[in-house]
Amino acid sequence: MTAMELARRNRAIKGDPENAKRISMVTAYNYPQALHLDLAGIDICLVGDSLAMVELGHETTQQVTVEEMLHHTRAVARGAQHPLIVGDMPMGSYEVSPEQALETAYRFVKEGNADCVKLEGGKERSDVIRKIVSGGVAVMAHIGLTPQSISVLGGFRAQGRTAVKARALLDDALSLQDAGAFAVVIECVPPVVAEVITEALEIPTIGIGSGPHTSGQVLVFHDMLGMCVHPHFSTFTPKFCKHYANLGAEISQGLEQYVVVCRFSVRVTKDILSDLRLESFNSNMRTQQHDKNSNTGTNEK
Numbered sequence: 001m002t003a004m005e006l007a008r009r010n011r012a013i014k015g016d017p018e019n020a021k022r023i024s025m026v027t028a029y030n031y032p033q034a035l036h037l038d039l040a041g042i043d044i045c046l047v048g049d050s051l052a053m054v055e056l057g058h059e060t061t062q063q064v065t066v067e068e069m070l071h072h073t074r075a076v077a078r079g080a081q082h083p084l085i086v087g088d089m090p091m092g093s094y095e096v097s098p099e100q101a102l103e104t105a106y107r108f109v110k111e112g113n114a115d116c117v118k119l120e121g122g123k124e125r126s127d128v129i130r131k132i133v134s135g136g137v138a139v140m141a142h143i144g145l146t147p148q149s150i151s152v153l154g155g156f157r158a159q160g161r162t163a164v165k166a167r168a169l170l171d172d173a174l175s176l177q178d179a180g181a182f183a184v185v186i187e188c189v190p191p192v193v194a195e196v197i198t199e200a201l202e203i204p205t206i207g208i209g210s211g212p213h214t215s216g217q218v219l220v221f222h223d224m225l226g227m228c229v230h231p232h233f234s235t236f237t238p239k240f241c242k243h244y245a246n247l248g249a250e251i252s253q254g255l256e257q258y259v260v261v262c263r264f265s266v267r268v269t270k271d272i273l274s275d276l277r278l279e280s281f282n283s284n285m286r287t288q289q290h291d292k293n294s295n296t297g298t299n300e301k
């Protein structure tokens with residue numbers, strides 16, 4: 001998948017909203033996850049900065065560094081051959097100046113093998129996006145709940161819930177499109193707001209917790225597959241997220257079985273060995289008896 005193909009797909013969606021294939025996007029952070037996305041035919045693979053929370057155990061996305069993101073982006077790029085690979089620029093790597101943003105974007109492409117980058121924020125990011133795109137790197141924008149800014153937003157909470165705030169989100173989206181973004185993620189806004197923005201834009205919208213009327217949907221790998229059963233994760237697994245599998249429970253079950261085998265394997269092996277020894281002793285005895293009988297012509301059992 002390329003950004004151009006995505007634009008074509010979006011034209012098809014706009015032309016035939018009922019029947020055209022909408023866009024599927026999922027996060028991945030390592031090689032095996034990327035292979036799974038590839039095999040499943042996912043269109044876009046986001047190496048999200050949610051890495052900080054679901055893979056590195058941080059409380060928010062704010063702690064993850066460019067180096068950490070690049071390390072994981074490289075692994076994902078080795079596994080995902082067909083999806084468009086989006087590298088998520090972490091907090092502090094693009095806000096200082098358009099030049100800083102372009103340098104970071106180049107690192108994602110050259111060192112991370114990403115196809116393009118994503119960054120968070122509204123119309124205040126227009127200059128940064130313009131600069132990155134003019135430098136030759138495609139940019140996906142991200143509005144609504146922007147987790148890098150939770151200290152300003154006051155936490156992980158829905159956005160655009162009043163008419164004024166919804167209008168501001170629409171203005172943001174139009175401004176980001178105008179700056180050259182090829183798509184925009186809309187996170188945790190009321191479905192009607194996401195729908196209005198989707199209708200107003202030419203570029204695709206990718207929704208998360210924002211209803212069904214966007215051009216596509218994105219979910220975090222661990223959330224959608226029920227990967228994290230630890231209480232730490234239950235505090236931030238979004239309520240809107242449907243579970244398509246229950247991997248966490250499966251993994252725990254497999255590991256618990258292994259623990260039992262490890263703990264008791266010596267005893268079990270001893271039992272098996274003594275059974276085997278007994279069996280081979282009995283079988284030797286039977287053979288010897290048989291040979292003896294054949295030699296003497298008797299039929300002793």
Ligand code: KIV
Nearest residue numbers: 027048049050185218
């Ligand atoms: O980092 C991430 O996983 C994201 C998605 C929630 C869109 O930005």
